[in-house]
Amino acid sequence: MGDIDELLxxxxxxxxxxxxxxxxxxxxRLARLWEVEQGERxxxxxxxxxxMTAALxxxxxxxxxVWGIDCASENYGEPETLGAARARLLSGPFAGRLWMDFDFDLARDFIRLRGEEFDRIVLSHSLWYMDSYETVSEISKICRLIGKKLSIAEWNPFAAKPxxxxHALAAFLQAVCxxxxxxxEANIRTIFVPDEIAEIVRFAGWRVERKGILSSQQLQDGMWEKENACELCPxxxxxxxxxxxxLRRMLRAGICELEKMPAQAPLDVYWLSAC
Structure with a gap:
């Protein structure tokens, strides 16, 4: 059985x-680029x-x-809620090596992590859900107190190919609206470019060891975000x-153009590892 079959x-x-x-x-692929090792916490x-929790x-x-936390409630998500997904993962062989907590705001609930230390802290495709640059900056500083390494992956918002x-237009429309x-229910609240992410990490006291661009052209996220933008932005x-x-007129024109576009490929992914 191959890695992916075993994981599924x-x-x-x-x-x-x-x-x-x-x-x-x-x-x-992200976990391997970050060089996640056996035995890590x-x-x-x-x-x-x-x-990502399961892959880790x-x-x-x-x-x-692996301890996963999310500020959303366990009833959030469709077609499978976060709570149902957790129950599914905990019913399998990962039950002893992962846990997921919801309604967990890192800045607000940091006291729950007092005394904890992690080999690695991961933010995978979660930065765009954050409400501001300042929130991500604060989270990066908190991570410095409790983690030895920081691993991040997020979409690069600039289309490298037609x-x-x-995907790029859908993301910008959602963020501006x-x-x-x-x-x-909107997935995108704040867009970060790669240089901004690296700047936030360095300002929080981390040293970027490695970084790069990952292309995963089979991912369906471009299509999903186009659908989200066309439904939610109006x-x-x-x-x-x-x-x-x-601005209202320009955004509506952007939505009209987006509806005509085929969502053929997702954006590339920017990743980094810091210590």
Whole structure:
């Protein structure tokens, strides 16, 4: 059995689940780029439904442990809620090497981590969910107090190929609309470019060891974010009370253009490792 088949089986998911196979393969690639080792004790911030949590648990082996936290409630998420995803993962062989806590705000609930120390802290595709630059900066500083290494992965918002344009436009539309009328179900609240991420990390006292760009062109996220933008952005524009009329018109024009675009490929992913 190959790594990905073994991981999917441990997640109680059929190996024929092509969407999950692609998502999990991407996360295994990230873990290898970060050089995650067996026996590590890891804190994952923004664990969501546990795709990265499970990949990390697979990599750390039976002697390691992964603690995933997320500020969303266990009832958030569809078609599978965060709570249901946790129950599924804990019903398999990863039960002894991972845990997931929800309604956990790192800045607010830091006292729960007092005395804890982690070999690595991971933020994988979770920065864009954050509400501000300042929030990510504060989280990076907190991580410095309790972690030996910091591993980050996030979309690079600039399309390197024409096929990635729809994903890029969908992300920017959601982020701008969210500045005026945020929706809880929106995936994108703040966009960070690679240089900003590296700057935040360094300012928090970390030293960037390695960084790079990962292309995972089979990922379905570009299509999903196009759908999200076309559904959510008109609602946010309608709700926005302080949005200038000129910006409102430009955003609506952007949505019209996005609807015409095929979401052929996702954006590339920027990753870094720091210590």
């Amino acid at each position: 089986a441990s997640m109680h998911l059929p190996k024929e689940n092509e969407i999950q196979r692609i998502q999990s393969e991407h996360r295994l 890891i804190l994952e911030i923004g664990c969501g439904q546990g795709d 648990a697979y990599c750390v082996g039976p002697d390691g442990f 096929e990635q344009t729809a 969210g500045c005026f009328a945020p929706l809880e 609602r946010m524009i309608e709700r926005a009370q302080c949005m200038p009329d000129k």
